[in-house]
Amino acid sequence: MADVKLMIAGRPYDVHCADGEEAQLLQLAAVVDEKARGIQGGTEVRQLLFAALMLADDAQEARGKADKAEPQSDSLRAAVALAESREAAARDELRAAVTREQAALKELEALRSAPAAASAKPAHDRALLQIADRIEALATKVEQIS
Template sequence: MSTVTLTIGPKSYPVACADGEEAHIEALGAMIAEKYALLGAARAPLEAQNLLFAALFLADELAEARKGKPGKAKTSPEGSAEADCLRAEIARLEAELVAARQAPPPPPTPQADLFGGAAPSAALAERLEALAEQAEATAAALEGLG
């Protein structure tokens, strides 16, 4: 059995834990201390109330994570794999977008725009728009994991 001392707010708390679990307990204590610090000047007069509010912040993040909603909760190893997949998808879509932009322009069509130039192919414009929307949606999903 080991003992770790956690400092949360102005107080320190000794916590018993199994050997080898010290770093994990310290990391959990740091999370609580971070949420405690969010109270700022709104701290309650009783320390137990302040710790309760810090615990409520953490419980809220946990509830959001369990619902599957992106929030500020840290990702699990599965979340890291999902983030890697999303990053790879973003890279693929960005490469496809670059290739589409570098492709030779389509042959001119008889239709002209308001300024007298040839109008771009509607199919190309729609494809580029679809690629841009996919990239934005994937980036938003990735940001939600962070």
């Protein structure tokens, strides 16, 4: 626990606070002191009363501003969320496009390696033509025999 001596409206006050909070307490006391000194005339109690009222007014005003700012931050959060979801959608789309491209490349590679299979067709054609030759020769022989 730390002991701090405050000076507000010309009167000293001895106050205890947690260790490490001395500077903050001195700063707050300076704010109160400034308000109290701003009020001319009247008793010390009256000065402190007005200082407290003015600080309460400041606090209320600040709260009002924060409340007004809330919708803006809401819309900002919504905009950020929208942008994030759009970015995620764009990433998904890109990933899908990459996947499609990879599939197309694989298909192309398969087609390029296919000529071995495709080359079987001319071989079949040649075999069919040879069979046609042989059956035609057979037909000629059968016609001669008949």
